[in-house]
Amino acid sequence: MTDKLLNHRAEGPASAPPLLLGPSLGTSYALWDKVAPELSVTHRVIRWDLPGHGGSAADLIGPGATVDDLAGLVLALADSLGLERFAYAGVSLGGAVGLQLALHHPERVSALAVICSSAHFNGPGPWEERAALVRREGLARLAEGANSRWFTPGFTVPGLVADHRAADPEAYAACCDALAAFDLRERLPEIAVRTLLIAGREDPATPPAHLREIADAVPGAALVELPGASHLAPAECPEAVLTVLRAHLDGVAERGMEVRREVLGDAHVDRAQARQTAFTARYQDFISRYAWGEIWTDPTLSRRERSMITLTALVAHGHYDELAMHVRAARRNGLTPQEIGAVLLQTAVYCGVPAANSAFATAQRVLAEEDGTG
Structure with missing residues (x-):
């Protein structure tokens, strides 16, 4: 050998x-x-x-x-x-x-x-x-x-x-x-x-x-x-x-699209599909196949765990528009507002207080909208 x-x-x-x-x-x-x-x-x-x-x-x-x-x-x-x-x-x-x-x-x-x-x-x-x-x-x-x-x-x-x-x-x-x-x-x-x-x-x-x-x-x-x-x-x-x-x-890709809709919601996915052009079609296919069809369907981690990891990564990189989307996804995946807050508090320690400040503001707005009080 x-x-x-x-x-x-x-x-x-x-x-x-x-x-x-x-x-x-x-x-x-x-x-x-x-x-x-x-x-x-x-x-x-x-x-x-x-x-x-x-x-x-x-x-x-x-x-x-x-x-x-x-x-x-x-x-x-x-x-x-x-x-x-x-x-x-x-x-x-x-x-x-x-x-x-x-x-x-x-x-x-x-x-x-x-x-x-x-x-x-x-x-x-x-x-x-x-x-x-x-x-x-x-x-x-x-x-x-x-x-x-x-x-x-x-x-x-x-x-x-x-x-x-x-x-x-x-x-x-x-x-x-x-x-x-x-x-x-x-x-x-x-x-x-x-x-x-x-x-x-x-x-x-x-x-x-x-x-x-x-x-x-x-x-x-x-x-x-x-x-x-x-x-x-x-x-x-x-x-x-x-x-x-x-x-x-x-x-x-089909299973990926199913999971994508389950996590992000039909309204979000429909908007993404409506904006799709010949230029972005390959990228949308990549997202459905790889991110949603391969990673999010892997049973090693639960969707709750994947949501917590995703929230942390988005805060770390300052992707607050994506963070808003995934706060909504986290609620669909079963996280309570208290658990989302605990995740963001953890990011204050490891990603920095300014990042957590912006993250809490984004999450608070989304959760208020979700509860109908915003």
Whole structure:
């Protein structure tokens, strides 16, 4: 093992919600070539290579590797990029990594899409045999059958087949070891991340029944079957994959808008929406997705606690117009006037008396308006 990171490619605005894309065994991040650029219009898209595939170092994993090892490498990559929380979509082995992340690190994953994958890959036997074959003979013979395993008859992506042939045999075999040991079937009901399953109806490697098994076990999960798609659906049916992924990821913005209305009130949000222009539309989308769809929906802190933190931050930076709005929000979130006053008194100690003077004046005006005495 080394301290090197997985090779990756980042696309899209740095301020956009992050989305990680995982590859299938034998491919590189080129698997996402027809999907990632479109997703990067609204997301910060990070696609990565498996060890020994594409540009990733082969010695990132070794014999006996597990999917949890791969998930750890993905988290290390996310940490290096400053991504505390991200949406995730992965194909086959990349999808298994997503399930592992959602189960063991749910605080890091905002939404999950598992594509042409499984909670188990038909037991260890076939993968142990494949690992032994690759370690003995390399990948040339296995790559000859890539088209039949990956695509419907008559379709191919030469670049992906070339990536298969060029992969490091030892790293490929270690990935086979990981698939051999992987089985999350008993723990699927524990996954609480919002989950989408995408199955290719013509997929011989992970047929729709594998995805249906996950969808039936993960609470609230949705399943979409794509006609005409085999195992590498993002390469063979990119428009269909893009459509269902967008609908799934937009759920973050929709939930964010619901929470925004619950906290700030319909009148405020309606005014903000009415003032929206082409120039500010991306910013309004950013607020709904990131601030409200990601942060305010995180159950780690209650809305009462988030209101207290927000009031303090606004006083500290002198944002008194925003403070007025969030005093109203704090009342909706259950804080009493006495509790709001206690928060502002705390700011006098740590943010300064002049800041607290202005904050108390703003809060007193808002609370009087709320009580009908202003």
